[in-house]
Amino acid sequence: MAKPTTPQAIRGTQDIFGAEAEAFAHVVETFERVRKLYRFRRVEMPVFERTEVFSRSIGETTDVVSKEMYSFEDRGGESLTLRPEFTAGIARAYLTNGWQQHAPVKLATHGPLFRYERPQKGRYRQFHQLNAEIIGAGEPQADVEVLALADQLLKELGIAEGVTLQLNTLGDAASREAWRAALVEYFRDHAAALSEDSQDRLERNPLRILDSKDSRDRPFVADAPRIDDFLGGEAQDFFGKVCEGLKAASVEWQRAPSLVRGLDYYRHTAFEFVTDRLGAQGTVLGGGRYDGLVETLGGPHTPAVGWAAGIERLAMLVGEAPLDAPLLTVIPDEPEDESLANRIAALLRHAGVSADIAFRGSAKRRFEVARRNGSRARLVIRRQKSTEGIPSRLGHHVVVNEPDSFDPADSAYRNLILKVLSDHFDVIRQDRAAQGYWVDAVLKERT
RNA sequence: GCGAUCGUAGCUCAGUUGGUUAGAGCGCCGGUUUGUGGUACCGGAGGUCGGGGGUUCGAGACCCCUCGAUCGCCCCA
Known part of the structure; x- marks a missing residue:
């Protein structure tokens, strides 16, 4: 009889063992401890949902939906998708379980997520994230709260040194739209000199030109119109209060005028904790305010803010987990x-x-x-x-x-x-x- | 989807311009030595050189295909 062959692991999945597994567990344990200090309530979510939960909220960015989700049909012909993020599923649960009664509600969870991508450093097809959200709160204090949680988490993990908080505001719907129009106009004037990728982005996702890695784009990005010139009074006031709150909570940050989000439902605060120690995948924790998301799932207007952090990336920064008991x-x-x-x-x-x-x-x-x-x-x-x-x-x-x-x-x-x-x-x-x-x-x- | 680099024992790797039976360290198993034992020494098991095809008298080394890994691009919810 032929010797049975050993099946290979799926591309982009990982078997974590030893020191790395200890570091992974240490990250999760620290998150659980800190999240309780901030009174974020633990939620457990399904690993898969109807595809529309994700496709509707993610919307236009067709690449993401068509190419980068793990979707399949179940036996009843229903299209299901392994969750590529936590937020959409949490928003769905918020609506289908009537969690509106708890609003504003602070939620925390962690677990595996799935994206059909080519693996590289700190990027896997099955990866793991920590997640924190406040749903039903439109106040800037909520933004401060999630950021303070993130900041303390990184400090308690002992990795705050090499990581900086990059902060930006996208303004409200009106200011965001005005800014976007100005950017399109500006980049269109220089289209010929932009990289091929950015010329393409000009049509599909102009904001993304701002964080292009191509050196040809850099000079134009530096002189591009800034959101600050398009912020309405309310939006300005909102951002001011967030900054004020961060100062009070002694959270340090840097202004990052080029930091944007790919999806349209983002408003106001956008942020990333970034390190230069992880090659091309330097974002260790990222998030923002997504006031438009719940509505895309058929719910009432519900402001919300949250973030997600890659456990693998955090674990790489933590390095050796602290020694166990003797x-x-x-x-x-x-x-x-x-x-x-x-x-x-x-x-x-x-x-x-x-x-x-x-x-x-x-x-x-x-x-x-x-x-x-x-x-x-x-x-x-x-x-x-x-x-x-x-x-x-x-x-x-x-x-x-x-x-x-x-x-x-x-x-x-x-x-x-x-x-x-x-x-x-x-x-x-x-x-x-x-x-x-x-x-x-x-x-x-x-x- | 695209690009670069790589793929030899369980692990980390060496294998000269292609030349006979493929090596080391660590690990594993056994033994001797050692004051309750972080030593040293001896021996052993373990490889169809990722897979397939080709060039050649001869290929781990060269060519093609394929699979896989790593890093990067695109994308990043």
Whole structure:
């Protein structure tokens, strides 16, 4: 019979393991902790929706809908799509579940998203995001709130140093439209000198010329009309209040007049936290105010603001996740002692000590494994030797030692281990902190 | 969709202008040595050189196709 072939993983998916997986988990855990401080409520969302949930809200940018979504028909012929973002699904849930009664509602979630794209650094077909939204709040304070959450998250992840908040306003519908018209007119005058891509964008998505990477476009972008000249009084006032609030919350930012959003329903605040440490994919967290989205899904006018952040990108910046609690490895010297090893490990774990059991290979091998898995301490179980005058049936000799040198600062850790042992065994001899050891004791079953 | 680079043991890689039985380090398995054991040494398993076709007396090395990876462009909700 032919040897079965191993199926390949799907392009753009990842199997995350080891340090990277720890960093990933650390990002999610930090988000969960911080989001509670800001009282964002956790929501769980379906991973797929009717295609129209996304296609209607995303609308005209045809590339995105037709080429970059994972869509398929179910058995009933219904077109479904794996969620390419959280926002549209949350807006749908807001409407279909009557969450309007909670408005304004602060929501947070995280999980996998899917986009049919060519993978590159920090970009995958199945990727993961953190997401925070405030729905039903048109006040600039809501913008400040989501930005303060984002800012604190990055600070607590310890990556705020290399990341800057780029902030812009797109104004309200009227100012945005006036600006757009001015941009089209301006770029049209220079069309011949623009890059091919930007000439194309002039028709499809003129705002995007502003963040073109082509050097030929740069000089024109620098002199392009600015949104500030088109902001109405209300829009100006709104942006002013956001800036004021950020200052009060001590969130630092930079004005980025070229920062835009591709979709039409965005209003006012647009922002990205950007780093130069991730190659071409430098946006680590991005979002803005999307006052028009809920209406495209048939709901009432509902102002909202939110952001999403790529977990993989954050994890890359975090690098090594902070060390876990110190690990102790329980090493039974002989196979007969393995069940005692299990028992002691269980007792330690119940007491909150992170413990591993070395259960395979020779005794030597077990020490080797303990050394390499980063154990802070090793608890060795062996039969008490009769040479010391105590018959072997009396008990087990237990040694806890530490690979390097004894560190008195860890006495609380040592005392905890000792307490667990003495709570469950008779300790008939104990030599605390003998040279090189934290604990050196003979245990006897309690009768 | 487009472009560049790459694809040799589980991992990281070396393999001279194409030349006979394909190598190292780490890891894995076994053994010897070592004071409760972060040492050293010895041995072993493991590769259809991503896959297919071609050029050649001869291809891991050269050519074509294909699959995959990486990085970038487009796009970025």
